[in-house]
Every structure is written in structure tokens, then in C-alpha cells.
Amino acid sequence: MLDLGTLYIRRRNQLLRENAKKDKLDHSSRRQYLYLRRQLLSKRYGPTESSLSRSRSASTYSKLSSFETSFDSLHIDSSEGGHSPGHPTHRRYHSAGGWQGIQSLGENYAFAGMYHIFDQHAESVTAIKFAHDDKYRLACSSTDGTLSVCALVPSPPSVTCTLRGHAAAVTDFDWSITNDFILSSSLDCTARVWDPASGQCLRVVNDNHSCGMTACRFQPVNNNMLLTGNQKGHLNVFNMSTGKGFKGGSAKVSAGVKSMEFDSSGVLVWVETKREAYILFVLMWHLEGFHKTKTDVYSGR
Numbered sequence: 373m374l375d376l377g378t379l380y381i382r383r384r385n386q387l388l389r390e391n392a393k394k395d396k397l398d399h400s401s402r403r404q405y406l407y408l409r410r411q412l413l414s415k416r417y418g419p420t421e422s423s424l425s426r427s428r429s430a431s432t433y434s435k436l437s438s439f440e441t442s443f444d445s446l447h448i449d450s451s452e453g454g455h456s457p458g459h460p461t462h463r464r465y466h467s468a469g470g471w472q473g474i475q476s477l478g479e480n481y482a483f484a485g486m487y488h489i490f491d492q493h494a495e496s497v498t499a500i501k502f503a504h505d506d507k508y509r510l511a512c513s514s515t516d517g518t519l520s521v522c523a524l525v526p527s528p529p530s531v532t533c534t535l536r537g538h539a540a541a542v543t544d545f546d547w548s549i550t551n552d553f554i555l556s557s558s559l560d561c562t563a564r565v566w567d568p569a570s571g572q573c574l575r576v577v578n579d580n581h582s583c584g585m586t587a588c589r590f591q592p593v594n595n596n597m598l599l600t601g602n603q604k605g606h607l608n609v610f611n612m613s614t615g616k617g618f619k620g621g622s623a624k625v626s627a628g629v630k631s632m633e634f635d636s637s638g639v640l641v642w643v644e645t646k647r648e649a650y651i652l653f654v655l656m657w658h659l660e661g662f663h664k665t666k667t668d669v670y671s672g673r
């Protein structure tokens with residue numbers, strides 16, 4: 373017997389298909405959909421009083437019917453924003469129904485399909501990032517130990533390069549500010565610097581504690597400086613040109629590093645740990661070395 377969740381998804385998909393056709397709407401399907409949704413909410417958050425539930429259900433259905441009528445009556449003005457009728461706006465162009473020239477917002481956002489799906493990785497994807505100031509090039513990392521660089525134009529989108537070399541799952545990666553390099557971290561205890569155009573590995577950096585690396589970032593002002601974090605909570609700063617660590621360029625947090633991010637100045641860096649703690653470091657470059665000062669701690673628990 374099918375569970376409520378499966379029935380809910382099936383009814384939702386049926387409504388989306390019927391909503392896209394616009395000529396054969398089955399209101400009984402909507403009533404079944406609302407009923408299944410109410411059952412799921414009741415199962416998830418507990419039952420309510422029957423009288424209150426009935427009044428809310430009637431009110432909700434009335435509002436949804438009214439909203440559907442007003443929502444579907446809206447049309448996008450093709451001349452809005454200076455676009456001519458032959459050149460659709462960004463919103464219409466990228467919505468699911470925009471390819472067929474559908475005019476109503478209700479149909480435009482029916483989510484009946486996707487433009488393209490990348491499926492080049494054999495295992496789960498751990499991160500996806502667009503290149504800086506480039507909406508047509510992105511990269512993704514995977515637990516299969518590889519990274520891939522993808523181009524969205526010309527159509528159809530394609531994988532332009534696969535970065536191979538890590539011996540274990542790739543946990544994180546970062547684009548350099550000029551998009552000339554990609555920095556990746558892996559559970560094989562290394563970080564690697566890549567040329568995204570050729571796929572060549574330019575530098576291999578070994579973790580100082582022989583521990584799996586879980587996060588990595590380029591210092592945004594000086595991309596010759598690499599920051600990595602590992603499973604034991606160690607932060608380390610490396611020189612990309614030499615692969616060696618900076619004097620004083622290390623720190624320790626209370627748990628494994630989950631993620632980290634610089635501010636635009638490259639002075640402040642937030643570090644998230646496995647214990648849901650967020651730690652702010654101030655990193656200052658001096659002639660004698662790379663210093664850190666822990667200034668604030670926030671725990672989500």
C-alpha cells in the first residue's frame with residue numbers, strides 16, 4: 373500500500389500537468405491533493421480540533437481557488453525592461469514553460485521540466501560553484517574523487533574538463549579571483565591546485581597532521597595564500613608557489629572544520645565546526661609571519 377508521501381507527490385505531479393494544459397482541470401484532484409497535504413501536516417505536527425480543522429480547510433481552499441484565478445490571469449509584459457516580443461525576458465526565458473512561449477505566470481512556474489542535467493559524476497556531488505563574475509562556467513566536486521568544469525554555452529552545456537588526481541572524496545573547492553586556478557581539498561589528506569583549462573594539477577599540499585581535509589579557500593586579496601581546514605579542527609595557511617606553510621599560519625578549533633569563508637577584505641574568516649560553532653578569526657599578514665586572533669564565538673546549540 374502506498375504511503376501518504378507517495379500519494380501526495382503523485383497528486384502534486386498530476387496537478388502540475390493539468391495546470392500546464394489549462395483546458396481539462398480536474399477539481400477533484402485538487403481536493404484530493406489538499407486532503408493529502410492536510411493529512412501529512414497532521415501526521416507531522418499533530419492533529420487539531422475537528423471544527424477548527426474544517427473551518428481552516430474551507431478557508432484555505434477558498435483562498436487557494438481565489439489565488440489561483442488571480443495568479444493565472446497575470447501575464448508578463450514582453451516589452452518590460454526594454455525587451456522586444458522576439459526576445460523574452462530572463463524570467464520567461466529560463467522558466468519551465470518559457471520555451472513554448474507560454475504567457476501566464478501560473479504556467480511559467482509549473483516546473484514541468486529542466487533545461488539540462490549534468491550527470492558526469494559516479495557518486496554524490498559535494499559542492500557546486502560558478503566562476504567569479506562568469507555565469508556561463510561552473511565547477512563541481514564529488515565523493516568519487518574528481519572535479520569537473522562545465523560550460524553552459526554554447527548550447528548544449530558540456531563538461532569541458534575533468535580534474536583527476538585525488539585518491540579519496542573531494543570535500544570542497546574554490547575558484548581563484550581571476551578564475552585561473554581551482555583549489556580543492558580531499559579526505560586523502562591533500563589539497564591540490566589545478567589549471568581548470570587543461571586539467572593539470574599544478575601543486576599538491578599535504579596536511580600537516582596527516583588528516584583528511586574538509587574545507588579550503590583562496591585568500592581573496594592574495595591568491596598565493598591558501599587556507600585549509602581538516603577533520604581534527606586544524607587550520608593551516610600555505611604558500612601556493614612553494615607548497616609550504618607560513619610561519620605562525622596555523623590555528624585549532626574545538627571540532628572538525630565543516631566550512632569556512634573569507635570576507636571580501638581577506639582579513640576576517642568565519643569557520644564552522646562539526647559542533648555547529650561559528651568562530652571568527654582575524655588574519656593579519658606581517659613581515660614575520662601570518663598571525664591569527666580569535667575574536668568571537670557563536671554556538672548554534
